[in-house]
Amino acid sequence: MTVKENISLRGFNTFKVGGSARFFVEIKNKKDLVEVADFLEVHNLPFLVLGGGSNVLISDDNFPGLVLKISTQGIFWKDSLGKKIEVDVEAGVGWDELVSEVVKKNLFGLENLSGIPGTVGAAPIQNIGAYGAEVKNTIQFVEIFDLKNRQFKKLEMNDCRFGYRDSIFKSSESKNWIITSVSFLLSKEGSLNTSYKDLKNYFSENPNPTLAEVRQAVLEIRGRKFPDLKLYGTAGSFFKNPIITSEKFEELQKKFGEMPNFPAEDGKVKISAAWILDNVLKVKGKVFNNVSFFQNQPLVVVNLGSATASEIKEVTDKISLLAKKELGLDLEREVRLVGKF
Numbered sequence: 001m002t003v004k005e006n007i008s009l010r011g012f013n014t015f016k017v018g019g020s021a022r023f024f025v026e027i028k029n030k031k032d033l034v035e036v037a038d039f040l041e042v043h044n045l046p047f048l049v050l051g052g053g054s055n056v057l058i059s060d061d062n063f064p065g066l067v068l069k070i071s072t073q074g075i076f077w078k079d080s081l082g083k084k085i086e087v088d089v090e091a092g093v094g095w096d097e098l099v100s101e102v103v104k105k106n107l108f109g110l111e112n113l114s115g116i117p118g119t120v121g122a123a124p125i126q127n128i129g130a131y132g133a134e135v136k137n138t139i140q141f142v143e144i145f146d147l148k149n150r151q152f153k154k155l156e157m158n159d160c161r162f163g164y165r166d167s168i169f170k171s172s173e174s175k176n177w178i179i180t181s182v183s184f185l186l187s188k189e190g191s192l193n194t195s196y197k198d199l200k201n202y203f204s205e206n207p208n209p210t211l212a213e214v215r216q217a218v219l220e221i222r223g224r225k226f227p228d229l230k231l232y233g234t235a236g237s238f239f240k241n242p243i244i245t246s247e248k249f250e251e252l253q254k255k256f257g258e259m260p261n262f263p264a265e266d267g268k269v270k271i272s273a274a275w276i277l278d279n280v281l282k283v284k285g286k287v288f289n290n291v292s293f294f295q296n297q298p299l300v301v302v303n304l305g306s307a308t309a310s311e312i313k314e315v316t317d318k319i320s321l322l323a324k325k326e327l328g329l330d331l332e333r334e335v336r337l338v339g340k341f
């Protein structure tokens with residue numbers, strides 16, 4: 001294990017912002033984590049874990065502790081279990097590399113999650129979801145390493161407290177955990193879900209697409225809605241879609257007219273954050289100095305080149321406040337703040 005010093009974090013997150021890490025280590029082997037635990041204890045340091053850095057806003061302040069970049073790369077195919085097959089995947093594997101491999105093997109369950117940036121280890125944290133699929137539906141268990149007691153532990157899917165873009169891995173209970181691998185159960189036979197509007201339109205003349213065609217469609221649709229990561233910084237959707245009571249929904253519809261809405265748990269209603277940003281708050285395509293709300297998908301906040309983390313936070317906080325004022329609505333961040341703000 002090689003510990004580097006004073007490493008800029010800008011190259012390790014897709015927003016392309018952030019200060020430097022006092023110490024930095026790349027984890028290529030699960031066993032390195034025991035050494036990491038020793039290092040942290042001896043030097044009494046805080047730590048930060050980074051996967052693909054695609055769902056974080058990293059503070060401009062230098063981080064005084066150790067940053068761990070998880071780069072483990074193993075994909076281990078297990079024996080078939082009837083109509084299912086298990087695959088154990090190390091946390092550092094790129095999410096879309098896994099989806100590509102799984103679709104090539106003609107296995108169902110991950111195709112709608114094609115093209116999501118980030119790593120496998122990051123996927124359970126916010127229970128990544130797109131086009132009606134959520135990663136929790138394919139997870140068998142998540143393996144973690146606890147830096148305090150230096151033990152590996154497996155959490156069954158039901159113990160992960162998965163919710164809409166949420167899990168136990170976002171709670172304080174998990175503050176000393178590092179996700180080391182995720183075990184998936186994938187189906188050899190399955191049905192495809194093309195019910196989301198854009199997919200439905202894409203397949204209007206092809207009612208029985210193949211698994212590979214669904215992946216291709218998702219990649220194309222996402223491609224249109226995302227800025228080129230080589231040119232701009234972004235962490236994808238910045239806010240979650242609000243889930244509100246039906247009374248609140250009625251009130252909003254009366255005031256702002258018909259808006260996209262979908263049934264959610266407990267009789268609640270999910271509304272589209274993108275629609276609100278576009279139609280009520282009018283920020284679609286708008287530029288605030290170095291920060292913009294992408295013209296093809298306003299939920300995607302973009303660093304136009306030289307934005308700082310605090311600038312991105314300031315602009316998005318203002319928009320949240322505006323949502324509160326105009327709609328009485330809490331626009332929650334999907335992106336995680338990392339470090340001091």
Ligand code: NAP
Pocket residue numbers: 129130131132195196197198225235236237241260262270271272273274297
């Ligand atoms: P859209 O079709 O413009 O609809 C806006 C929102 O309405 C979606 O985000 C989705 O919420 C919800 N929605 C649409 N059709 C639905 C249905 N049939 N049932 C339930 N909810 C529905 O969506 P979009 O913005 O292009 O996004 C399409 C998918 O890609 C969504 O699932 C979205 O989460 C995902 N996406 C993810 C990111 C990211 O970076 N994480 C960025 C852009 C889009 P849900 O988000 O709850 O599905």
